[in-house]
Amino acid sequence: MNVIDIRGLTKRYGKAFAVDHLDMQVAQGDIYGFVGKNGAGKSTTMKMIAGLTTPTSGELALFGSGETGAGRAGSFSGGSSRIGALIEEPGVMPNFSAGENLMMKALAMGVVRPRERVGELLQLVGLEAAGARKVKKFSQGMKQRLGLALALVGSPDLLLLDEPFNGMDPETTRDLRRSLVRLNRERGVTIVISSHVLDQLMRVCTRFGVIAAGRMVREFTDEELHATCGSSVRVRTADPARALAILEERLPASTFRVEPDQAIVIGGGARRATAAFGGAATDPAASGAPSVEDVSHILHEADQVVLELSVLERDIEDYFVELMDGGAGQVAYTPSHMRAGR
Amino acid sequence: MLNLIKSDLYRITRPRGLRGSFWQYGIAILAAYGIVMALVAFANSQMYVDMTGSTIGNVVTKTSLTVYFADMLNGLVPLCVAFMVVEHSLAEFKCGYIKSVLSARSGRLSYIVGKLLFAGVLSALVILFATVVALAFLPIMTAGHPEFAASEGPVEVIGWFLGFWLNTWALSACSLILVYATRVSPVSYIGAFCFTASVVPQMLMGLAYSSGGVLRFLEPLAPVFETLATWMPSTALNNLSQGGQLFFNASIDIWGEASRAFTVDPGIQAVLTGIIWIVAAGAVVLFISRKRDI
Secondary structure (H helix, E strand, O other): OOEEEEEEEEEEOOOOOEEEEEEEEOOOOOOEEEEEOOOOHHHHHHHHOOOOOOOEEEEEEEEOOOOOHHHHHOOOOOOOOOOOEOOOOOOOOOEEHHHHHHHHHHHOOOOOOOOHHHHHHHHHOOHHHOOOOEEHEEEEEEHHHHHHHHOOOOOOOOEEEEEEEEEEEHHHHHHHHHHHHHHHHEEEEEOEEEOOHHHHHHHHHOOEEEEEOEEEEEEEEHHHHHHOOEEEEEEEEOOOHHHHHHHHHOOOEEEEEOOOOEEEEEEEEEOEEEEEOOEEOOOOOOOOOOOOOHHHHHHHOOOOOOEEEEEEEOOOOHHHHHHHHOOOOOOOOOOHHHOOOO | OHHHHHHHHHHHHOOOOHHHHHHHHHHHHHHHHHHHHHHHHHHHHEEEHHHHHHOOOOOOOOOOOHHHHHHHHHOHHHHHHHHHHHHHHHHHHHHHHHHHHOEOOOOOHHHHHHHHHHHHHHHHHHEEEEEEEHHHHHHHOOOOOOOOOOOOOHHHHHHHHHHHHHHHHHHHHHHHHHHHOOHHHHHOOOHHHHHHHHHHHHHHHHHHHHHOOOHHHHHHHHHHHHHHHHHOOHHHHHHHHHHHHHHHOOOOOOOOOOOOOOOOOHHHHHHHHHHHHHHHHHHHHHHHHHHHHO
């Protein structure tokens, strides 16, 4: 089931489109990394999902229901939305303690045994020692942690986190990351995280969506990301279509894409290794990308004239930045595209 | 909605460091009454007689118990309640708490209704608090002679409190319109002050009177202005200074013979005014909240 299913979602402020016919799908159990430049429309999209902003048009279905964006704004229902959100600011009352803040929300949500729940959450985010101190004396990182705890008060099935790593030191960031992964694995919470800190997203996310100028540029899984950005071989030949067919036949485990200049980029299906810090990483040594020698040998055997042959080491950050710029220079590539001769 | 009210009550009653606004405003009310009581005690003291050579007489109106309550509660209590409601609601916007709560709820309007109901609960609590303090200070305020000219039955007292509560609630609900429409502190506080200080009915009466002179083109609308002015919550609170007899004494004519306003029995009108404005302000707040993004 898709927890979030968005089609053609638009939010217009006057003549400006903050979100422009966005399509987005988040499956149950995903940790979805939502990436984009400042002003790309991430926060607006998350606000629409959270019911804080009414869409101008489009469809937004949550948990498989056909709810429209305008529905929640006009509803008298007092039940739980199954969503917890930390959007733009932590949402904490500065003149009250962390426990009091959590207690207020727990009471508002009708949580059974609220004191117990507050204690659990303070421990989860590492604020149990904050005591009776007013929140206005907290550091930004502590406020962010409290904001996360507030989002978790109602035991949501969907967590929306907008820049959750802001202001956090590395240790706190690591702890938060681990908490999110644990929530996802143990309780099946679906998580959508928007962040500029790509390194942190890549350690936890199972899927990514890149938004630019209010539109979704691309959605892909982390496997697809690593397949795209691992070591690859770039070759340009005199007969690219024929060369591609030969390479596909001789290297069935590899992935192929065609650049605008008709060069063929050959990558491997990256194998993933589990990192000690609870995230995920690729093992470059086991990437499965063919060597330059292999490619040269294959094409030479097939009497193909090689015009250019090189190794590419693609930086994931560069890839994301390219996509955030609107995906400039990217061709929608599949082998059938080449074979069709278009 | 009950959960929301519980949460709001929890927030305003936090005792530690007087974090809860109920204690902050409670102390302000206590301090204000304390000053008044001190002045009255001084005026009734031998020191005053020695200084001025005469007694001051009765400082406090001794018509009836509800008139005494009106003297003590009117002005200060509706203002405090309106300010508390404005502060309570604005704080949620300023720190983003409203986003955290609304995103976790499946309907926005129930949250807003909860705020409106909380304004009523808060009005009742503050009125109760102020009444207890006023009763505690009664012996000093009456120079040790807490007797009143008219005795009132429980129905008159209850009727008076009902009218006072409903109109105090209505004034705070009207203040919420400014909070949800503008989310700007100065506008909301100044608006709340104007509502409780009878600025609106005075303005309407001013227009009605001016229609007989400078603004003659408004003369056809003068009865409308006067009617609106008489059906304002702050007007009802001013009328309640007549005490509980307002509800059962049909001979009371507080509008004057020259009044062109449409009115009913003053006591009934006081209660109806509160109810009408609570509903009207509530409808406006719900409409605004439905349309505006958070």
